[in-house]
Amino acid sequence: MTDTIRVRFAPSPTGHLHIGGARTALFNWLYARHNGGTFVLRIEDTDRTRSTDEYIEAIIEGMKWLNLEWQEGPFRQTDRFGVYRDYVEKLVQEGKAYHCYCSAEELEQRRHLAIAQGKPQKYDGRCRDLKDPVPGRNPVVRFRTPQQGETVVDDLIRGSVVFENSQLDDLIILRSDNTPTYNFTVVVDDVDMRITHVIRGDDHLNNTPKQIHIYRALGYEIPKFAHLPMILGADKTRLSKRHGATSVMAYYEMGYLPDALVNYLVRLGWSHGDQEVFSREELINYFSFENVGNAAAVFNPEKLLWLNQQYIMATPPEKLAELVTPFLVKETIIAEGQALDMAWLARAVKTLQERAKTLVELAKSLRYYIVEEVTFDEKAKEKFLNDKSLPLLKDLNNALASHADFSHAGLEPVFKALVEKHGVKLGALAQPVRVAMTGGTESPGIYEVLEVIGKEKALKRLEKAVSIIA
């Protein structure tokens, strides 16, 4: 039983993989993994004017970055046009579909008229019982949707949703250019690919009864449905570019970790008690539609940022050092291809990882560890590199010059002794040193900073600071 579950993610390549699509993919992936089922990737590119290969690549790139691996596909609907046409032909033969000669313009006009008159926008069925072709026109094929009775969508999340068949219209399944449309191909493919559970956005709920009729007309079993609540922007409308970054890869570029995004996305609509942070294994184990909510959720970048920080803190420094390297290049802190001592970088990262919310922030904060000479923040310089701190810095420089142990434990007594000698608080010494080492007033603990910078560079920077004041 469990090994027969088959789900799919079926994006249309008319844009990048976006946040909403990613979450749909994620829920499909989780359901498949939870049940030991198969996850199929299918590209719905029947709209040839808007679909591009570039976007197919972009979607795959996004899926891979998020680590949502699929077992079958990617299949492309454009490769299957022949299959769809055969099915259309079959339905026409059986009288379950018919040719419609109304032009797109006429339809458009009638739609406007209906809106103006406040009438339902529905195809009026005027070609339903046409006997003869209308010359000089390329017809479309419409599906003859039953107009009596009702159709029940049995949804794993919503429960039973009832539609009056009289409300459903005869949808176009084959365009006048002989290409099939979504509502038809989706059914044919889900049947052909033996999809058992259709997990998709709420925006498809209204399409579902129409598709159910197509399943029936074709004589196929109807799969289970699960319609996920939408993700909204801060203004509670459907998430779109207006709300800022919606492309998944934009989050890569902003320095987010894929696991953080996944964790955030799954909690939009799904919960497991009070738990906020989940490993993939936990997600797979705990996932169930029973715990998926019904209400749309507002995308909250702040919480995602917090989660990302949690993940950065929990990532081993060695791993983080690897991940941050491309960002060091982007920030022009190192050159493309420049080799870094990765063990050292990991130590540097370790001092900074609880201070960075993104890899971009981490890269930026790594700057003073890596570059030869620090650039001073003017205010910091003014406040801490002055006559008051000069004797402290000089003394420290002398003390450190003959001091070999640059570890936290080795450094601390030197500072303590100096502070005592001068009768000042630690801050009076630490802050000037911090400015000398980093150029600014914010950094990890001063001993950690010195430890990472190392004796040679540290002394150079101290001398530089002293010379600036003098």
Place this chain on the structure above:
RNA sequence: GGUCCCAUCGUCUAGCGGUCUAGGACGUGGCCCUCUCAAGGCUAAAACACGGGUUCGAUUCCCGUUGGGACCGCCA
């Protein structure tokens, strides 16, 4: 306009008739820790949309109102 969906703090949510003076998380304020910044700890403010039922008892069940959303395409 029609159809459908939805409704707990600003946001994500827990709650599946009594345990609710409604819990957690993000964010916000305060305090603690402290060499700065973080992290961490403590703490505060902050919600059951409204009106009817059902019930001994409703945040929880039903109906309505209101509000929000989605769909209504020869897009998916």
